[in-house]
Structure formats: structure tokens, C-alpha cells
Amino acid sequence: MTAEDRLDEALSSDIVAFAASSEVRALVDTGDEIGDALSTWSLDAATRTRLFADALAMTSAPSINERLRAFGLDRRVQAIAGGAVVTCAAAAVSVAIAKGRRHAPTSPAALGV
Amino acid sequence: MAHRTPAELEAERLEILAAQRDRAAFAPLYERYVDQIHAYVYTLTHDMEQANDVTAATFAKAIEELPRFEWRGVPYSAWLYRVAGNLVSREHRRPGWIELEPRMLPDAGADPSLHAEANDRADSVRAAVAALPHDQRQAILLRFRGDLRNREIAEVMGRSEGAVKLLTFRALTALRQRLGAPLPAERLSRSGS
Secondary structure, three states: OOHHHHHHHHHHOHHHHHHOOHHHHHHHHHHHHHHHHHHOOOOOHHHHHHHHHHHHHHHOOOOHHHHHHHOOHHHHHHHHHHHHHHHHHHHHHHHHHHHHHHHOOOOOOOOOO | OOOOOHHHHHHHHHHHHHHHHOHHHHHHHHHHHHHHHHHHHHHHHOOHHHHHHHHHHHHHHHHHHHHHOOOOOOOHHHHHHHHHHHHHHHHHHOOOOOOOOOOOOOOOOOOHHHHHHHHHHHHHHHHHHHOOOHHHHHHHHHHHOOOOOHHHHHHHHOOOHHHHHHHHHHHHHHHHHHHOOOOOHHHHHHOOO
């Protein structure tokens, strides 16, 4: 087992650390001290809030749908799109009917038979 | 140092699920990790403005990626650390990067007269960590501030678990030589820490 393996085991288990050599225990103590020193790092409430606001601002580049929704345009766009679909459908039906009339055989009733 | 228990990890998984359904539920995750990420970035960069920018950018990416985030049974912080580390590397490659001398945040609310010795010692410890080579610094921060396991640290750093153990060993050996033994507990308790 290497020195770094022995240290790793001691860092992961208090029991192993207790039974470890003085050199390894010294490194574990240093590790504990580092953990304590680093854990005292904390941002004040104003900075936390500001950084969160900054993060949200970075994410707020809106998608096209969000932009439309923001301006209340999404319903209008939907209405326009819906109207366009209806218009196209009506045009298609009209063309179909017109073609049908041109090619349909004349009924006997129309000929007065 | 306490690694996350399975119950804590499960609680975090549920928090992320909640945040995926409702972005407002992301706030507890932000509150839990913002100090860690900020300390990590600051200790890597030695620059408060960069630390603020990179921290905000890390959480912006976290929010953006939230719908696509897939739980993999490791602390959410492992993913945040990786994002922050990548952003630092990207910033570092930019021209004009200036690395300032380490300066540490004041301990808000502390009475300098009562905490002077312990605070001086903590400052020395943080400065010694900040002076480590980049990869040793990263390994130490992820282990002792991020409470990550070796395999999680290895993933964040893009190294093997063996390499992480070696970096930790070398860093602690260097820090012990530089700092000596920690302050005795009775002196820390007398100074109010």
C-alpha cells in the first residue's frame, strides 16, 4: 500500500486515522484544519442575492415564444395562423369543387330528360 | 469531513426534480452551494471580480441546463464544480488575465479582538491553500470544502482516482510543512472559535 493510499484511508475513517502512524495523523489533522478554515468562507446576503440576480439575468435571454407571450402577441399570432389555415382550407375546397363541376357528367335532370 | 449519506443524496435528487418542475424550487440548491462555488473559484483565480462573475455564470448554466440534468447518484455540487472549473479555465485562456495576491473575505460578524488568533490562523491556512499548484489546490478544495469523494473529484478534474490521491497527499504534505501543527483546541476555544 502506498503512502497516499494510507493517507486516503485515514482521511476517510476516524478509526483508521486513530490507528495510523504519527506522520499520517499529522496530515489528517492538517486536512481537518483546512476543512475548518475553508468552511468559514461565506458571502453576505446582499452578494448572494446579487449573484443570483446576475445568474437569472444571464438566463433571461428570451426565446421567441417567451417574447411573444411577454407582449401578449402569442394569441394574436395563433389567431392569424389559425385564420391562414382556414383560408387555405377554404381555397382548397373551392378549387376542388370547381374542378369537380368542370369534370362531372351533366345530370339527366339538367338536360330536361 | 463528511461525505453525503444515501439519504442526503436522495433528498437532493428530489430537490432537483422539484426544481425541474418549478424553477423557483432551485433557490435551496443555490443557497446550499453558492458559498462553496464562490470559495472554489476565488481560490483558483485569486480575483474577487472573476469569482463573482464565474459564480453567477455557473448558476446561470445550472438553471439553463436544469431541464436536461440527469441524476447520476453523486452530489449536485460535483456538476457545479465541473462547470465552474471549466469556466475558470476558459477565462484563464483569455488575454489580459491578471492573477492578484490572495485576499480573503472578512468573517462577517466576528469580533476581531476575540477571534484574532483563530482568524489569523484561518487566513494563513487559506493563503497556503491558495499558494498551492493549481491541480493540488483543486483537489484540496474539492475534498475539504466540497466534501466530494475521490471518484467524484476525479470526474470533476478529468483525472484518475489514483492521481487525485497523490495530489491530495502532496498538497497535505506541503501544507503541513508550511503551516506546522494546527492550533491546539484549547487556544481555539479560548479565542471563541
